[in-house]
Amino acid sequence: EFLSLTVTPTNASSILKIHAHLNVGGATGGIITGAIFVDATANALAASTQQINASTAMATLPITHYETAASTTQRVYHVRAGASAATDGFINGDLSSRLMGGRAISLLSVEEYLP
16 A cells, blocks of 8 residues: 545535556566555555556556545545566655656545535
8 A cells, every 4th residue: 555545525415536646666567556445445446557667667657536425424545556466566766766856756635526
């Protein structure tokens, strides 16, 4: 799990936009997959995958999901990511270091749109 965010909607009729932007790298290249989950639910709300060409490369995984709030109960959104092979995955960098001078930003945000 890379990121998590606790949200309490203000209106049950609101639309929630859950967005993750991941800068990820893998130890050997290959495929990196990221997904958004809510609370303890096993199935992902949305997912994205990207090919990494080398251990010194980074890829961007944008993931967006829209849903109706349906209640004003607190919930926790999680972002998980991993490589297709049994290797390490990295956020904001690659096998050896952070990339872009440490300025690469990964994020998880939730926006609430009132009816």
